Amino acid sequence: MNTGNFTDNPKSRAIFLDRDGTLIEEVNFLSRVADLRFFPFTIQAINLLKNSGFLIIVLTNQSGIGRKIFEEKAMHEIHAEIQYRLRDKIDAFYFCPHPPDENCACRKPSLAMIETACADFTIDLENSWMIGDKAIDVETGFNAGTKTALVLTGYGQKDVAKLQKKPDLIAENLLEAVKTITNYEQIRHSNS
Numbered sequence: 178m179n180t181g182n183f184t185d186n187p188k189s190r191a192i193f194l195d196r197d198g199t200l201i202e203e204v205n206f207l208s209r210v211a212d213l214r215f216f217p218f219t220i221q222a223i224n225l226l227k228n229s230g231f232l233i234i235v236l237t238n239q240s241g242i243g244r245k246i247f248e249e250k251a252m253h254e255i256h257a258e259i260q261y262r263l264r265d266k267i268d269a270f271y272f273c274p275h276p277p278d279e280n281c282a283c284r285k286p287s288l289a290m291i292e293t294a295c296a297d298f299t300i301d302l303e304n305s306w307m308i309g310d311k312a313i314d315v316e317t318g319f320n321a322g323t324k325t326a327l328v329l330t331g332y333g334q335k336d337v338a339k340l341q342k343k344p345d346l347i348a349e350n351l352l353e354a355v356k357t358i359t360n361y362e363q364i365r366h367s368n369s
């Protein structure tokens with residue numbers, strides 16, 4: 178807990194979190210609450226992050242909206258259900274609805290979603306993390322100047338071969354990543 182040693186740094190550390198394959202199970206173009214599946218460790222991982230004082234910010238590419246596979250409303254229903262099951266522990270969701278060929282500014286690994294988050298919250302990017310199951314998630318973190326973690330759930334096993342640069346962490350799943358990150362933070366703070 179922040180006990181006042183950091184009063185000259187009022188910025189929050191954030192976990193930028195990919196949704197599909199990282200926070201929840203990968204379902205191709207998830208569009209129905211009935212198909213939403215938490216991992217067995219999802220709730221524990223989020224609780225651990227929250228108790229460690231991180232902002233939790235979901236960044237998700239949802240090109241199914243731009244491709245007219247499902248409506249934006251369907252995605253918002255899924256996010257509302259995620260929040261309900263996590264007792265509102267996600268601080269914000271940002272999404273990109275565009276197909277890849279639109280070359281928008283928000284689709285990961287572009288930075289518009291993180292830039293919007295930084296306008297909405299006061300974030301210490303250097304001490305924040307981007308966690309995801311795809312090489313583009315890791316790249317997003319590199320582009321933003323955060324620490325980076327790849328999880329081996331979702332596309333992780335496949336995408337580990339696509340990494341251009343080594344992330345700070347490769348973890349079996351979100352809970353293992355979070356355990357490492359929160360221990361890491363404790364060690365860092367006790368040494369400072």
Ligand SMILES: [Mg+2]
Nearest residue numbers: 195197198310
């Ligand atoms: Mg993903």
Ligand SMILES: [Zn+2]
Nearest residue numbers: 273281283284
């Ligand atoms: Zn976009």
